[in-house]
Amino acid sequence: AQSVTQPDIHITVSEGASLELRCNYSYGATPYLFWYVQSPGQGLQLLLKYFSGDTLVQGIKGFEAEFKRSQSSFNLRKPSVHWSDAAEYFCAVKRYNFNKFYFGSGTKLNVKP
Amino acid sequence: DTAVSQTPKYLVTQMGNDKSIKCEQNLGHDTMYWYKQDSKKFLKIMFSYNNKELIINETVPNRFSPKSPDKAHLNLHINSLELGDSAVYFCASSSSGGNTGELFFGEGSRLTVL
DSSP: OOEOOOOSSSSETTTTTTTEEOEEEEEESEEEEEEEEEOTSOOOOEEEEEOOOOOOEEEEEGEEEEEEEGGGEEEESSSSSOGOEEEEEEEEEOOOOOOEEEEOOOEEEEEOO | OOOOEEEESSEEOTTOOEEEEEEEEOOOOSSSEEEETTOOEEEEEEEEEEEEEEEEEEEEEEEEEEEEETTEEEEEEOOOOOOOGOOOEEEEOSSSEEEEOEEOOOOOOEEEEE
16 A cells, blocks of 8 residues: 655754755555645645656646655655744655546654744 | 645534535546545545546545535535534646646645544
8 A cells, every 4th residue: 555654743944044944755666756835824835746667757836856665765855944934744655547636644844944 | 826726725514514625626637536634644545537437435434425516526524513523624637648647736634523
């Protein structure tokens, strides 16, 4: 069965510091991978997605993620965090042509001034 | 224009009552979903409809009944509400064709059962 693990429940970084949020998945075939962000009281917004091709994908708000098949990982990165990045981040996986998404448990990002 | 809109945004009700949440999407998608997000932020799929046909029905109590009158609308009716039903319910939509298929979410409906 498919599953997604986000090992970090909370992360705190200083504004301007770099960020990496971890995501590992369990899946038997090439997955479709996503990162979503949820600001307080809001719905989830897509940051970026990976389907195929270049394993380093760029997203909105300066985020990027790298797909590493050998490590079953899809970690999210940002070189310099802004206070407005404080939110909950979710990694998700789905199978091609199948509309069931599996979400990780989320990582809450706090940003120190 | 809001892509996925759900109403109401907040519901506060007593145990045993019945309530409904409505969802509409104007993205032209053919698949819609209901997700439940608990207090620990865990997102759990409840139902999914493709072109008005139920395609995903997780182990949800039968007090929850989704209805999709057309592919742009998916409503959720909950009978005999219990304390454990308190959560944020998210509607989402996606396209089953093409090479994307990502989910687009509504802003959520926070249900509080007293």
